[in-house]
Amino acid sequence: SDIYENGISTSSLSKVFSLAGLRLGWIKANEYVIHQINVRRDYSMISTGPLVDKLGWIALKHKDELILRAKKIISSNKSIVCEWLKENPRFECVLPSGGTVCFLKYYFDLKSETFAKLLLAEKGVFFVPGSCFDKEYYFRLGLAQDSKLFKSGLDELSNFVDEHLIS
Template identity: 40%
Template sequence: MKIKTFKVEQWMNDYENDAVYNLGETCIDSMTLGELIELSGQNPEKYLAALKDKRMTYSHIYGSPELLNGISGLYRDILPSHVIPAHGAVGANHQVIISMIEPKDNMVSVMPTYQQHYSIPESIGAEVRILQLTPEKRFLPDLDLLRSLVDENTKMITINNPDNPTGSWIPEDVMMEIVEIARSVNAYILSDEVYRGISEDGSYMVSIADLYEKGISVGSMSKIFSLAGLRMGWIASRSQEVIDACRKRRDYDTISCGVLDDLFASLALANKEKIFERNSKILLKNRAILDQWVNETPEVSYIKPVAGTTALVYYKKDMPSYELCIKLLKDKGVLFTPGSCFEMEGCVRIGYAFDSKTLREGLDKFTELLREI
């Protein structure tokens, strides 16, 4: 099976360690284990000392009760039995697509999005139909276009909500229209929701798993929980067909997740409100810094992100995005992600959810480069 190079991951692998100002990072400012344990109200030294007696056997094959209860609590209508832990969201997305899609199928994927959603089904031999998101529609799906793309052989529609890289968020009324389109052809909806959970106003962010009986939500501890090092993700769905198919496949590529990943993810989920309070402050502060910079910099423009941790910023220079990002890294020490990693040009993805000083200085360095070109 041949598969295309994963452009965004290869870019980060090649260049992330060279950055002085890493604005390619998409996780909210990562926590240490000590911070997580303190946040849970426990003494880190005592807690970690007690772990010396933790036996390094397989964890619960389908996830511990604490983990499954914690994940199901992120949804309205998901039970612990509707949850399958995975090795990060990357493992969850792969497991869903490889379990549910066959060469005879077609599927619809939004673009831009995480490359798994179109390159994995292409590698299987399925037909992938692209639903292009545009700034003119604020990077929300064009429902008329979606209706024209589906037919009786459409097995799945995949969305990224909140969207990576644009930071758009599909409102519930639009989501319900997408559900009706999927239902009309009996298609699943796979929603990559790794950036879901922290809204601008603190309200609940509805999931596809809440809205649709054939909805499949993928989440992880990486982005909004600031715990990418745990490599813990999950699949959540009320569809028993999905649960059965993914568990069957899981015996071949997962077996179980790590016992320590499960333990610390359960601890974080039990204290999610404290983590969300911490991370909401970081997000809102830095989103305001990014917005002020865009408004004060005539060389750039964007559709302001309303969710997630990333923004797609357009620049007014006649230079390919890959070339621009290489020059920015070499000349200024700033890492962005080229728009070409998302099959787009004239733009870059900026991650803004870490320390504010790095963000401000990195954006200023980008302004310097744009004015030097």
């Protein structure tokens, strides 16, 4: 937004700081865009509330520690995915070099929404179906989850596939 007069920059505590529950972010743009945003925001909320503001302030005060923690978790989960993929050749993904989300491609004749619903009902593992992103036969895979839980979810996905999709 500093380079181009119509540029818009956004950020939040969600991805970088792994604090999605706070729903606290910011936007930088030209005065007209900010005015339009504020007019619409005033109809849905005036502010995030003092507790969220305080927690956001604490997070930003400790940003270096939070970012380091997030990088360690993401790095660990990337390693877990790489090892898991070696044992699960009917899946593949390109891991992001600087992000927290990728798409896990699978090679089964089962639509992603149906697959995700069955997996959730039977194994308690939640994936956003690729169809939500116009990417059928994919799941959205977030890499910022607790590594033990992350590995457990991938293992349950393998179990589901072994039990239902491989004959």
